[in-house]
Amino acid sequence: MADIRRAVRESVAGRARPGDLLLVGLSGGPDSVALAAAAAFELPRAGLRAGAVVVDHGLQEGSDRVAQAAARLARQLGLDPVVEMRVEVGSDGGPEAAARSARHAAFDQAIEQTRASYVLLAHTLDDQAETVLLGLARGSGPDSLSGMKEESGTRLRPLLAVRRSATHAYCVDAGLEAWIDPQNQDVAYARVRVRTSLLPALKDSLGPGVAEALARTADQLREDAEALDHLALEWAEEIAEHAEAGIALPVAALADQPAALRNRVIRIAVRSEFDVTLSRSQTLAVARLVTHWHGQGALDLPGARVERSDGRLVFSATA
DSSP: OOHHHHHHHHHHOOOOOOOOTHHHHHHSSSHHHHHHHHHHHHHTTOOOOOEEEEOOOOSSSSSHHHHHHHHHHHHHHTOOOOOEEEEOOOTTHHHHHHHHHHHHHHHHHHHHHHTTTTEEOOOOOHHHHHHHHHHHHOOOOOHHHHHHHHHEEEETTTTTSSSSHHHHHHHHHTTOOOOGGGGOOOSSSSHHHHHIIIIIHHHHHOOOOOOHHHHHHHHHHHHHHHHHHHHHHHHHHHHOOEEETEEEHHHHHHHSSSHHHHHHHHHHHHHHHHHHHHHHHHHHHHHHHHHHHSOOEEEEEEEEEEEETTTEEEEEEEE
């Protein structure tokens, strides 16, 4: 209990100001229940207000009862306000991604309604390790392997250095009843297979500490990625030129830089000008106009096209 309370206390320190309202994203599971209890204890002592947002995804029979029980628990813990929301989950990106998108949209709405500063999310060190392994399996690159950030906009994750076993122990020690989501044992989901099969197998083969090592790797990669992103943004601002209906980058400047910076500048230029995030393969295809130029023609990208002309990569909007 002391470790989780300390994690909450240290996470909000320097981020929230006295009088700010912070909402706990409360599902009713052990991780979020432990976080809610710790927030109810710690935040008032720091001069902060603690509330909760409970989202019913409507994906399982009885989900409304689970959400109602979570809301009751939040009020019993002294959290106020308690915002209850039901969402419609779409299908884009698969069931997990669609549920996450709907949930985060509800968080944004709750923040707007209550003027809260943050929503506290109960992701643990185990969740971080699972995220790194999933990113590794998908070949998602350093952005995915760097895992979840403690602070992402209005999202705050105080428990990223806390093991899942600690949140379960907190609930037992505090006499708090938590809901066990049956989907967390459904091997139809890749994350569940990582949790129940892959991580235990790695522990058996490599010894204890695998989850902690994966989380440390995420921290190190995040530091590197943030530094490279900062350098790339500064460099992009120096070399980018306005072009008709778009933006241009000088080929010579791109060619002189390591691939890590060159590729980042390409992604930054497209994202800032056209609000499109290029995939790895799309980025490399654009980069070949710099590194492997043989007179090839324009490339079509999502919402834009790029061609090499007069020593520049010229990006322009498409209808």
